[in-house]
Amino acid sequence: MPRYECRVGRIEADITTFRILARMSWVATKLYNTALWNARQAWDETGKIPTGIDLQKVVHASPYHTLLPAHTYQHPAHQVWNAFRSWFTLRKADKTARPPGFRKKEVLSSVLFTEGAFRLTHDGTILLTLSKGLKDELGYPNKYMALPVVRWATALPGNGQIKQLEIVSRGGYFDVHAKIELPEPEWRADGQVVAIDLGMRNPIVSMDEAGNIDIFKGGAILSDLRYWNKEKGRVRAEVMGRSGGKRKHSEALGRMAKHGAAQVNQAIHALTSTFAEMCEGRNVKEVVVGDLAGIKKNRDGSGKRWTDKSSQNWQQFPIRKVVAQLGYKLARHCIRLVEQDERGTSKGRCCLCGCTDRSKLHRVHRGMFWCENCNARINADINGVGNQRARYLRREESQSSSGALAAPRVHRWDSHRWTVVA
Numbered sequence: 001m002p003r004y005e006c007r008v009g010r011i012e013a014d015i016t017t018f019r020i021l022a023r024m025s026w027v028a029t030k031l032y033n034t035a036l037w038n039a040r041q042a043w044d045e046t047g048k049i050p051t052g053i054d055l056q057k058v059v060h061a062s063p064y065h066t067l068l069p070a071h072t073y074q075h076p077a078h079q080v081w082n083a084f085r086s087w088f089t090l091r092k093a094d095k096t097a098r099p100p101g102f103r104k105k106e107v108l109s110s111v112l113f114t115e116g117a118f119r120l121t122h123d124g125t126i127l128l129t130l131s132k133g134l135k136d137e138l139g140y141p142n143k144y145m146a147l148p149v150v151r152w153a154t155a156l157p158g159n160g161q162i163k164q165l166e167i168v169s170r171g172g173y174f175d176v177h178a179k180i181e182l183p184e185p186e187w188r189a190d191g192q193v194v195a196i197d198l199g200m201r202n203p204i205v206s207m208d209e210a211g212n213i214d215i216f217k218g219g220a221i222l223s224d225l226r227y228w229n230k231e232k233g234r235v236r237a238e239v240m241g242r243s244g245g246k247r248k249h250s251e252a253l254g255r256m257a258k259h260g261a262a263q264v265n266q267a268i269h270a271l272t273s274t275f276a277e278m279c280e281g282r283n284v285k286e287v288v289v290g291d292l293a294g295i296k297k298n299r300d301g302s303g304k305r306w307t308d309k310s311s312q313n314w315q316q317f318p319i320r321k322v323v324a325q326l327g328y329k330l331a332r333h334c335i336r337l338v339e340q341d342e343r344g345t346s347k348g349r350c351c352l353c354g355c356t357d358r359s360k361l362h363r364v365h366r367g368m369f370w371c372e373n374c375n376a377r378i379n380a381d382i383n384g385v386g387n388q389r390a391r392y393l394r395r396e397e398s399q400s401s402s403g404a405l406a407a408p409r410v411h412r413w414d415s416h417r418w419t420v421v422a
Contacts, residue, residue, distance in 0.1 A: 002181050005157070005328055011167075011174040012150040020130070020138060020145060021167055021174050025108035027067045031059050032076035032109055033102050039080055040099065049088055052081040066133030068111070075112040108169035118165055119144065124156070126165065126176070149176060157182060185334045191285030195389035196275075197342070197381045198290060200317045201367070203268075204275055205381040207389055208282060213382060213408035216275070218317070220413040221267050225316050228260030267413050268318055272325040274411070274418045280333045287330055288392045289323060290342030342388055351386030352376045382408065 013021060038058045042050045050058075055077035059065055065073040083100035090097045103109060119127040127144035134140070156162075160180040168175045192209040199205070203218040232253055239250045279287060327337045347363050349356050355373035362370045369380040411418045 001184050003184065003328065003331060004163075005160070005180050005182060007152050007154055007156055007178045007180060009149040009152040009176045009178065011176055012148045013174060014148075016140075017145065017148065018174070020134070020140065021111070022108060022169075023134065023138065024068060024072075024111045025167065025169050027064050027073075028076055028109035028111050029103050029105065029107055030064050031062060031068075031073055032079060034062050034064075035059050035077045035080040036083075036100060036102055039084055043084075043099070049084045050081075052078060055081050067131055067137065068134070069113070069117045069129055069131050071114040071117060072112055076109065110169070111167040113165040113167070115163055118147075118162075120162055128165075147176060156180070159183060185331050187336045188285035188334050191283045191335075193286045193288060193389065193393060194279060194282070194284050195288040195385050195392060197346070197385040197388060198292075198319055198322060199381060200319075202381050203271060203317075203319075203322060205379075205385050206275070207382070207385045208284065209389070209393075210282075212282070213385075214275075214278070214411060215379075215381070215408050216271060216411045216418065217413070220415070221264060222317070224260065224263050224267075228256060228263075229316075232256055232260075264318065265321075268321055268325065270413070270418055272322060272329050275326065276329040276333060276335070279330065279335055284335055286336045286338055287326065288338050288340060288388060289326070290345075290388065291339040292320060292323065338392070340388075340392055342384070345387040345391065346380050346384035349387050350374060350376060351383045351390065352378070379408075 011017075011021075035055045035058050039050050039055060042048065042054075056074050059073055059077045067073075080100065087097060087099050113128060117129045119129075121127065126147040126149060128147055129143070130140060130145055156178070157180060160182045162178050163181050164179040166177040166179075168177060194206050194208045197205040199218070200222060201218055202215055203221070204214070204216040206212075206214045235250070235253055235256065236248055239247050239253070323337075323339075330337050347361055347369060348358070350361060350369075350371035350373060353371060353374035353376070355361065355371055357373065360372040362372070363380060364370050364377070367380055368377060369383040370377050410421050412421050
């Protein structure tokens, strides 16, 4: 089964290329607003969301569609349809949810090119197909426009095939996002298995078959999240106070949100890269992680009653992003990521003696597990990851020694890299 990765590159555009890209992005905004206006009108009149095909017909009827290739001008219609579907789903739980809004005229939307709308030469140059209408309007004589990509943030894989290109405006310059199809890796047949436990305070706790334990502490990431939340709350209060409660957003809030998200994303990327390289060095063939599906629900499907603080912390920490990044970064080393049910692993069994008597198993506090049967007091995440590994390997017998559990390696984030501190 093929897998997909994305690469981002910076476009060094001359005045002609910049003018063409800006014109196409402006047309995409125009088509998006056209489709959105018709979708809102249909909703007000019928109470139903128009289908994607109906919105494509609306976009096709606009005179601006001739300025973009066929699949490219259909992209705004798909964006509107997906936005309305998301709003309709949210509206079932929140009656105050507002429908998708129009884009400002000066906003340059992203432009999508599918396989038939671009070519890739032998030297790696990307050639975009321009519509006849756009070439006639701007007087562009060539059939293709070369896209001068100066550098890619990550090098393009040699065995991949670009399936889609998306041109994204970044305020004064353009980036290109390439969706690349990669063949299924030749998964390793030999090596050891590593189990990991995911969390907020400890984003990754891992244990391999040799007994090595690694704990990646997430305190610095949580501190960044709390700091930016407080700063955004303070600025939002000032904005609402000055506008009499009419405004909740400002440019300063937007910049703060982007800066805070960039800090967290950097830490998460460094975390998953460090862990993947560690697995590569330890000859790992499989990494076992808990299945996140239904993690916020009870067995009967009802929602868990968490406190506001717990719910807020769990919502903010990007656990699913960690799993997604581990999936493709481990695949680069031919290491398979396996998901399995992790219910009951942290407090339903002692990983040292194998005791499953709930009356003898206790969570003393948030991070401490105590087993009366063997009188072991260990970190709850370590107990969980030990049981996770045992469940996958079908090894339910007790371990003979707990020496490895007493000396885990602790990794901390220092705003630049993950370093071993213990």
